[in-house]
Amino acid sequence: MKLSGGFSIGQFIPGESYIHSLDPRCKIIGAFILFAAPFIAKSPYDFIPIAFALAAITRLARIKLGTVLRSGRPVVFLVALTIVLNVFWTPGRELARLGPLSITEEGVTLAFCVGLRLYFLVMLAALLMMTTSPMAFAGGLESILSPLAALKFPVSEMAMMMTIALRFIPTFFEETDKILKAQISRGADFESGGIIKRARAFIPVLVPLFVLVFARAENLAIAMESRGYVPGVPRSRLNPLVWAARETTSILCVIVFIIFTVLWNRYAPELISLWLGLL
Amino acid sequence: MERAPVFSFRGVVYSYGGSCSPALSGVDLEIMPGEWVALLGANGSGKSTLAKICNALLLPAQGDCFVLGMDVSAPENIPLIRQSVALVFQNPEDQIVASIVEEDVAFGPENLRLPQAEIRRRVDAALELTGLADMKRRGSYTLSGGQKQRLALAGALALEPRALVLDESTSMLDPEGRASFLERIGELNTHGMTMIQITHRMDEIFFASRVVVLQSGRVAWDGESSDFWDGPYLSFDFEEPPELALYRELKARGFVPSGTIPRVDDLLESLWL
Numbered sequence: 001m002k003l004s005g006g007f008s009i010g011q012f013i014p015g016e017s018y019i020h021s022l023d024p025r026c027k028i029i030g031a032f033i034l035f036a037a038p039f040i041a042k043s044p045y046d047f048i049p050i051a052f053a054l055a056a057i058t059r060l061a062r063i064k065l066g067t068v069l070r071s072g073r074p075v076v077f078l079v080a081l082t083i084v085l086n087v088f089w090t091p092g093r094e095l096a097r098l099g100p101l102s103i104t105e106e107g108v109t110l111a112f113c114v115g116l117r118l119y120f121l122v123m124l125a126a127l128l129m130m131t132t133s134p135m136a137f138a139g140g141l142e143s144i145l146s147p148l149a150a151l152k153f154p155v156s157e158m159a160m161m162m163t164i165a166l167r168f169i170p171t172f173f174e175e176t177d178k179i180l181k182a183q184i185s186r187g188a189d190f191e192s193g194g195i196i197k198r199a200r201a202f203i204p205v206l207v208p209l210f211v212l213v214f215a216r217a218e219n220l221a222i223a224m225e226s227r228g229y230v231p232g233v234p235r236s237r238l239n240p241l242v243w244a245a246r247e248t249t250s251i252l253c254v255i256v257f258i259i260f261t262v263l264w265n266r267y268a269p270e271l272i273s274l275w276l277g278l279l
Numbered sequence: 280m281e282r283a284p285v286f287s288f289r290g291v292v293y294s295y296g297g298s299c300s301p302a303l304s305g306v307d308l309e310i311m312p313g314e315w316v317a318l319l320g321a322n323g324s325g326k327s328t329l330a331k332i333c334n335a336l337l338l339p340a341q342g343d344c345f346v347l348g349m350d351v352s353a354p355e356n357i358p359l360i361r362q363s364v365a366l367v368f369q370n371p372e373d374q375i376v377a378s379i380v381e382e383d384v385a386f387g388p389e390n391l392r393l394p395q396a397e398i399r400r401r402v403d404a405a406l407e408l409t410g411l412a413d414m415k416r417r418g419s420y421t422l423s424g425g426q427k428q429r430l431a432l433a434g435a436l437a438l439e440p441r442a443l444v445l446d447e448s449t450s451m452l453d454p455e456g457r458a459s460f461l462e463r464i465g466e467l468n469t470h471g472m473t474m475i476q477i478t479h480r481m482d483e484i485f486f487a488s489r490v491v492v493l494q495s496g497r498v499a500w501d502g503e504s505s506d507f508w509d510g511p512y513l514s515f516d517f518e519e520p521p522e523l524a525l526y527r528e529l530k531a532r533g534f535v536p537s538g539t540i541p542r543v544d545d546l547l548e549s550l551w552l
Contacts, residue, residue, distance in 0.1 A: 012378050014416050135382045167378045170420040219373035226334045226366040227376075227434060228358065228390035236392045238385035238402060 011170060012133045019061035019131045024140025026247035030254045031128040037261050038117040038124075043109065045272060046265045047116050053257055054123060061131045071126030072119045079115045086111035134166035136239065143241055157231050164220065175212055179205050283348055285442050285473045286310040286333055290342035293328050293496075302328040304496040305342065312441075315474040317487035317504065319517065325496040326477045330446045333475065335360045347441060362391060365435030369447040371427035380422070380430060381406065381415040387438040405433040409463055425456020432463065442473035449483065461486060481520040 014020075019027070037050045058068050072079075088098075092106030129137070142159035149155045180190065183204050190201050288308040294301040303325045310316055320326050331337040332344050335351040347363055349356040365387075368374055377383035384405050388398040406412045409429040414422065419430060428448060435443060443464065449457045465486060468474050476487060484490055490507040492500040492515055499515070500507070508523060 012418065014379060014418055016416075133377070133379045133382060135377045135379065164376065167376065167419075171372055216373055219368065219370065220376070222331070222336055223366070223368060223374040224376060224386075226336055226361060227387040227438065228361045229386070230390070233390075234392065235389045236398065237389060237395065238382060238398045240395055 011130065012166075013063060013067070013130045014133070015062055015131070017060060017062040017131070019057060022131075022250060023241055023243050023247045024132050024136040025143055025241060025243065026250055027128055027132050028137070028140050028144060030251055031124055033251070033254045033258060034124055035121060036258060038120040040258075040262060040265060041113060041117065042265055043269060044112050044116070045268050046261065047113075047120065048268075049257070049261050049264050050120055054120065054127070057127060061127065063127070063130055068123050068127055068130070071130075072122045075118055075122050079118050082118060083111040083115045086114055129166070134163045137166065138163040139237060139239075139241060154232065156234070160229075160231070168216075171216075172213070176205065176209055179208050179212075282312055284309040284345075285312050285314075285347055286475070287345040288329075288332075288342070289344075291329075291332065291339045291344050292341035293325075293332065293337060293339055295328075301340075301496055303332075303339075306493075306496070306498055308491065308498055308501070310442075310473060310475065312473055313468070313471050314489055315468045315476065315487045316489045316491055317484045318475055318477045318491050318493065319479075319484070319515070320493035320499075324493040326493055327446055328496075329493070330366060330444045330475065330477055333442070333444050334364050334366045336366075358391075362438050363441045364444060365438050365440035365442070366444045366446065367428075367431050367435050367448040369450050371424070371431040371451070374431040374434065375419045375427060378418055378420065379415075380411060380417050380419055383419055383430060384415075384433045384437045387434055391438070401437045401439060405437040408436055408467070409433040410459070423456070425452050425459060428452055428456065428460055429463065432460070436467075440472075442475070443467065444475045444477075446477045447479065448476075449478065449480065481517055482522055485520075485522065 022030075034053070037053070038047070041047050041050065054068070055065060058065050087103055087107045088101045090104055090107030090110050092104035094102045095105050095108065096103045132140070138159035141162065142155050145153070145155045145158075184190070188201060188204060190198060190205075192198075193201075286308065287310075288306045291303050291306040292301055293303040302323075306325070306329065318326050318329065328337060332339060332351060333346060335346070335357045338352050344351045346356075346360045349360055349363075351357070351360060375383050376386045381402050384402045385398050388401050393401070402415070403412070406415050409432050411426065411429055411433055414426070419427070422430060428451070431448070445464065449460055452460060461483065464472075464474060464476075468486075474487075476483065478484070484504055484507065487504050490500070490502060490504045491498060494515070508526075
């Protein structure tokens with residue numbers, strides 16, 4: 001049993017690609033604009049340009065497509081649940097019947113769209129985190145949210161908290177794995193019985209994990225303080241944020257893509273029908 | 280001209296809240312520039328508390344502690360004290376803040392608000408010193424235990440401190456990682472860096488020029504490391520390192536001259552000669 005296997009949300013993959021080298025603010029803003037694309041998709045066809053865009057960005061980032069596709073694993077259960085709920089509970093033209101439940105055409109379309117929407121959102125977020133180091137991400141977010149500092153919102157502290165949280169994701173899973181193995185070696189059984197029995201079996205994992213996390217948090221706070229960190233005090237940067245022409249160009253490309261997807265969503269079904277008719 | 284001490288403790292007392300006995304109960308100690316002091320003692324003897332006071336992470340409840348002449352109890356001195364005295368702790372995982380090696384090393388200089396070029400210079404120099412220059416763009420989570428501890432050391436060195444306090448920094452390393460780590464800090468000491476090394480490993484004392492033993496929050500023994508082996512260590516129930524046992528045996532048989540500091544290299548050299 002390995003909890004951390006394949007989990008990659010938030011795991012930065014160091015690289016020297018064009019996407020890696022973009023200013024983090026550009027990547028965050030770009031990602032948020034791109035997040036709109038799956039939401040404006042209304043039919044399965046509408047996801048075709050999004051898939052192409054995702055593949056293109058993955059290629060530009062020099063990351064394996066498989067790695068990005070696998071990043072959706074943690075939400076597979078959620079996606080499956082959403083699909084099931086939508087397939088059976090959406091009213092419309094009935095395609096088939098399973099006892100009291102009916103499968104409708106609208107339900108199938110909606111389930112497909114909602115599932116793909118979730119999956120694409122996770123992959124886009126993962127791609128952002130894979131190409132942006134937590135420190136750069138926090139720096140970018142801090143800069144974007146800096147106007148909130150005028151309202152006494154602790155922007156830099158929040159950014160530092162995020163950096164540390166992201167930095168500790170692999171460590172956290174490593175530690176969980178170690179505790180799991182230690183408990184298994186002492187006879188704990190996490191794989192048999194019902195949901196309640198399994199959930200109860202995790203208590204001996206959660207207790208030492210919480211103790212460990214709190215101890216680690218305290219030690220880290222001491223180490224940060226000893227290296228001169230003072231919450232809320234401005235810091236300089238090894239890699240200052242630089243917004244150049246290529247960042248503007250990248251954002252423009254994303255905006256053009258969103259306009260294209262809107263047009264695609266409007267005209268693609270007719271164009272595809274026409275094309276299929278011609279064939 | 281008389282040199283000023285790097286650390287000066289005068290009757291330092293410290294108690295943790297909720298504890299019935301003080302962690303430090305009147306420590307008097309002076310550590311001079313360039314000294315390598317091995318700080319020994321059983322668990323709870325006050326070693327880590329003393330280390331934290333060196334960096335102004337804890338402040339004495341009574342007595343005075345001066346770091347490079349600066350009173351640790353004066354808040355205005357704290358930034359400069361933290362810049363001058365770097366701490367390396369036992370578990371490197373607890374000290375690594377960033378996911379990328381160079382970003383983690385830059386954390387300290389960034390806190391000092393140094394210009395970018397200066398941060399870059401310090402990061403490159405610290406990575407070079409610790410032998411991590413080829414790994415600067417690697418994920419910190421991909422490093423081995425020894426490399427992580429060297430990263431923690433690089434992070435401390437990027438502050439360009441005058442003194443280094445190592446709080447059981449080698450205890451989680453394998454023999455190879457430990458040897459490499461000790462070699463790096465040995466080089467730093469050769470170049471004049473003052474060291475306080477907290478350790479439970481007797482064989483690491485061979486590297487130190489001075490030994491201080493803490494017992495129940497007090498200095499129980501303080502002297503040169505070569506004098507330490509002539510008897511005092513036995514009274515503190517420390518385990519005899521194999522090198523020392525070998526040295527005694529060889530000395531008894533007349534193979535090594537008296538007064539030789541029992542370092543492995545010295546012993547081997549004596550034997551070949």
